[in-house]
Amino acid sequence: MLSQYLYISTAPNLSREEVDSILEASARNNPERGITGLLLYNGRNFLQLLEGEESALVALMVRIGNDPRHTGVSTLDRRKIEQRACPGWAMKRVIIAEKVAIRREQLERDLPEGLSEETRRIILNFATLN
Numbered sequence: 293m294l295s296q297y298l299y300i301s302t303a304p305n306l307s308r309e310e311v312d313s314i315l316e317a318s319a320r321n322n323p324e325r326g327i328t329g330l331l332l333y334n335g336r337n338f339l340q341l342l343e344g345e346e347s348a349l350v351a352l353m354v355r356i357g358n359d360p361r362h363t364g365v366s367t368l369d370r371r372k373i374e375q376r377a378c379p380g381w382a383m384k385r386v387i388i389a390e391k392v393a394i395r396r397e398q399l400e401r402d403l404p405e406g407l408s409e410e411t412r413r414i415i416l417n418f419a420t421l422n
Contacts, residue, residue: 298369303362318383377406395419
């Protein structure tokens, strides 16, 4: 059975290069672990959706919790799923537009259709934070 985790963390001092490095490592490592998902970063916080086998996600969450680049890791949602919402995304960075007024519109277009309504709402609310 597949699981899906949604978490938020604080990482206020990361450069664009550091965020890109995290994404590159995810794209390299996640396929062999059977993990897919998406990542949003607003310059201060990460919001990440992870999908995969429960044991793989637990191991990844332990690594994330021990990563000194960010703190305050908090799981917002954890559920069993029948199928992945992000099956082709080893880890997709979803860009948050600079202008708050167009963030929701852009995200509505970019988010995968298979997300639950609750998860979609959490992600869209995160995007309005500055």
